[in-house]
Amino acid sequence: MLVRDLHNLRELYLDGVNISANGSEWCSSLPLAVPKLQVLSLSYTQLSGPICKSLQQLQLLSTLHLNGNNFSSEMPKKLMLLPGLQSLDVSVNRLLSGTLPEFPKTSVQEFLSLYFTSFYGQLPDSIGNLKLLKELELRDCNFSGLIPYSLANLSQITHIGLSSNHFQGWLPFFATPEEKHQN
Template structure:
């Protein structure tokens, strides 16, 4: 985000930002934004404003470890439309329920921020969200976020404007018919679905097809334990399909290989998955094909030459780059 100038910010907004800066616990030696906030600042790094109001706040990678409580001035920045606290370390505290006060939020990024425990029900009040990112990088933090006391449906059922949902490493723990129906009935405009290692069970339910705008599906590391439904080929805008290490078995449908828009297909670590590579369409868009640790035939058809954008193939346990 572009920095806000002193002239851009109203006096009351500057005071709220200063109050926030002095309440937060962060490492000044690694900070590039907060450390420069003061009363005489000519610009406010990480702050975006419109008409004197703070509408965007990017405090990602600021080594913040605490200082947000129920009375935090953060929750009085009520015109915020975008909030990014990613890649901090909040020492496994719970996500603050006060975020519900920021009712105008369209983009919320708390990924890898060190939050842990139960996701608060108050997040479901953020009905204008278009992007919600609560994801974790594997093993980066001690604690994990969970939806054990709050179902996926309860979290997202009023988020009808949501376009991107990232819940990687969040413990959702739901069977196929539950999580597929919750998504398809709650967030019909969804374009990005990233729920790797969420303790999801299969099979993938046909109700997911109601999400006609899906372009990215990442479900790696779940317990789908099923065949691959051929209806996945009906997603006409699909660019990424990542189903690594999910217990797939049986014949992989040829028609999925042939999706014209598909850029990335990852089927790795599904030892019981079988099949052969089909004839590829003219001007196919496939760029990355990962078949390592599957039982899919490595015999390439002559039509592999149709994939002019193909730059990465992984077979067995080694990779081959095409230049």
């Protein structure tokens, strides 16, 4: 068990701590122990196996950073769609795979980093619903197909990383705020 009976804990940072647990043993009781958790950062902790589906029960999560571990199997889509999730980083987990979900128009996500994973498939057109997104880092994955024109809807975007995938076609036109007002 990673933590227990910390019902008022809002933020948990264990970056760089060698937890080295496998499977769901590290997080199965987490939702009961820390039900009000908003930030969970377990970067470079030597965790492995599948990402525990019980994390989906942490409905108040705004930040989830699990980068730099050894996770494998499919990323739970429900976890990527938590209603208040603003920052998701599962990068540098080479054996972690999955496809992107259909993003709702109500998404509040500002940061999405999946680089150096095995995510695959096409980018959904609904990626344009991430209106608050500032950073999108998808390089060194297995994405393919056309880059959706809806990326141009990301008016807050400051960084997009799409290199080393299997995309085809053209990048959409990103209009400046001044150009948008002229139309």
